[in-house]
Amino acid sequence: MNTVSVRSLLVRGMLAGLVAGCAALLVAYFLGEPSVDASIGYEEAHSHHDDHGVELVGRTLQSTAGLATGVLVYGVAFGGIAALAFCVALGRIGRFGPRATAALLSLGGLLTVYVVPFLKYPANPPATSDPDTIGQRTALFFLMIALSVLLGLAAIILGRRLAPRLGAWWATVAAVAAFVLAVGLAYAFLPSYDEVPKDFPASVLWRFRLSALAVQGVLWTGFGLLFGHLAERRLAPRAGSVDPARGVVETTP
Amino acid sequence: MAHSAASTTGSPALPEVAPISLKAIAPWAVFFGVLMLVLLYFVGAEQGATSLLSGESVHEWVHDGRHLLGFPCH
Ligand SMILES: [Zn+2]
Numbered sequence: 555m556n557t558v559s560v561r562s563l564l565v566r567g568m569l570a571g572l573v574a575g576c577a578a579l580l581v582a583y584f585l586g587e588p589s590v591d592a593s594i595g596y597e598e599a600h601s602h603h604d605d606h607g608v609e610l611v612g613r614t615l616q617s618t619a620g621l622a623t624g625v626l627v628y629g630v631a632f633g634g635i636a637a638l639a640f641c642v643a644l645g646r647i648g649r650f651g652p653r654a655t656a657a658l659l660s661l662g663g664l665l666t667v668y669v670v671p672f673l674k675y676p677a678n679p680p681a682t683s684d685p686d687t688i689g690q691r692t693a694l695f696f697l698m699i700a701l702s703v704l705l706g707l708a709a710i711i712l713g714r715r716l717a718p719r720l721g722a723w724w725a726t727v728a729a730v731a732a733f734v735l736a737v738g739l740a741y742a743f744l745p746s747y748d749e750v751p752k753d754f755p756a757s758v759l760w761r762f763r764l765s766a767l768a769v770q771g772v773l774w775t776g777f778g779l780l781f782g783h784l785a786e787r788r789l790a791p792r793a794g795s796v797d798p799a800r801g802v803v804e805t806t807p
Numbered sequence: 808m809a810h811s812a813a814s815t816t817g818s819p820a821l822p823e824v825a826p827i828s829l830k831a832i833a834p835w836a837v838f839f840g841v842l843m844l845v846l847l848y849f850v851g852a853e854q855g856a857t858s859l860l861s862g863e864s865v866h867e868w869v870h871d872g873r874h875l876l877g878f879p880c881h
Contacts, residue, residue, distance in 0.1 A: 556825040560835045586875040611867040624850050624872015631846040638836045645826030652824065668877065677877035691879035692856035766877050789824065 556645065558789055564637045566784040567777075571633015574776030575626040578769045582625055586765035587617050589679055592758045597681035600751070625769070633777055636663055640785065647710065652789045653782035660778025666706040668770045671698040674741050677766035679759060682750040691747060701740055709733035851878040 594613070611620060636659060644655050675695045683691065713729030720728060750759065851873060853859060854866035866873075873880050 556827045558827065560827065560832050564835055564839060582872070582875045587871065590871055590874060610863055611870070616867070616871050620868045621871040621875070624869035624876060627846050627850050627869075628872065628876055631843040631850070634839055634843040638832065638840060641827050641832045641835075642829070645824045649823055655824075672877060675879070677874065678880070679874060680881060683879065683881055685881050688879060688881070689856045692852050695877075695879050696852075762874075766875055769875055770877070 556789070560638075560641050562788060563641055563785060564634060566788065567633045567637020567640065567781055568630050569633070570777050570781035570784060571629040571631070571636070572626060573629075573780055574633070574773050575629020577776045578629060578773035579622055579625045581765065581772050582621055582769045583617070585768055586762065587621070589758050589762035589765060590617065592755070593679035593681050593762065596754060596758070600681070625773075629773055629777070632663070632667070632773070633781070636660065636777060637781065639663075640781070644789075652785040656782030656785055657778045660774045660781075662706060664770060664774035666702045667699055668774070669767075670702040670737055671695060672767065672770075674698055674744065674746070676763050678750070679762040682754055682759065683747070684749045687747060687749070690745075694744060698740070698744065702737065705733055705736045705740075708736075851876065855880060 591613075640656060640659050643659055644652060647655065647658070650658065675691070675698055709729040709732055712732055713725045716725035716728055719725075849865060850869050854863055855873070856879070870880065
């Protein structure tokens with residue numbers, strides 16, 4: 555058993571999440587905010603009643619300090635969760651060193667926590683959803699994330715069970731196919747929402763969604779690379795059976 | 808993935824990293840796992856679908872992040 559402390563990895567994970575969150579914040583501000591502003595412009599041009607009398611938080615604060623709070627807290631929180639998942643995955647998902655484990659985990663996180671739910675319930679800019687359905691949309695969004703993560707874990711277990719019989723390659727193909735099939739079934743049976751107003755500019759919607767994907771891509775990639783580096787440095791000197799001549803555990807998947 | 812296929816078919820074994828015992832992970836996972844989920848809840852859903860705190864200030868403050876991080880909003 556590895557005696558490296560969970561606390562030290564958790565701290566590094568939250569730190570890596572914070573730094574990756576800073577990079578994601580730049581993407582959110584420079585790529586995302588223009589389409590958020592365009593959506594709010596559309597909203598104000600179309601609102602018939604004047605409910606903008608008392609604005610609790612102004613647009614300038616929302617798009618800077620408010621945005622930063624949201625993205626950075628999100629980065630730290632997922633950094634911590636991913637670090638805990640890393641502690642479980644390390645040495646248990648095959649012969650991968652710390653850096654490769656972190657990279658695989660981040661890729662899996664991006665896909666199951668964000669991309670798979672996004673394809674069913676994509677990110678929406680302001681003024682494109684019905685406020686009356688917020689409860690159902692939120693519940694279904696979180697349900698889709700939970701389902702996607704659980705199906706991802708199930709696919710890993712399935713792949714490992716099949717590996718002795720099919721070999722690693724075909725076991726992986728079968729596990730991915732089973733995952734895609736199960737996700738497809740979930741997509742087919744969960745309700746969809748078609749609430750974007752007919753005259754909402756399609757290019758704004760497209761740019762907004764691309765930016766939302768870019769935010770997550772940068773966040774998870776940045777986290778994977780940085781946390782992998784930190785974990786490698788933390789774990790390499792004490793990784794039990796490492797040949798001193800080779801030093802660092804080198805595994806490139 | 809091709810590399811993992813190669814390693815199971817007997818190519819020079821890479822040094823294996825010892826796993827961390829689940830008993831050592833469990834207390835951290837329970838306490839910090841819940842804490843992190845609470846943080847995500849406040850960024851993603853508080854004063855939207857459900858409200859623990861009255862008012863709109865949390866929602867208004869993290870509003871742009873909520874949209875750009877993909878959480879359902881308005
Ligand atoms: Zn909104």
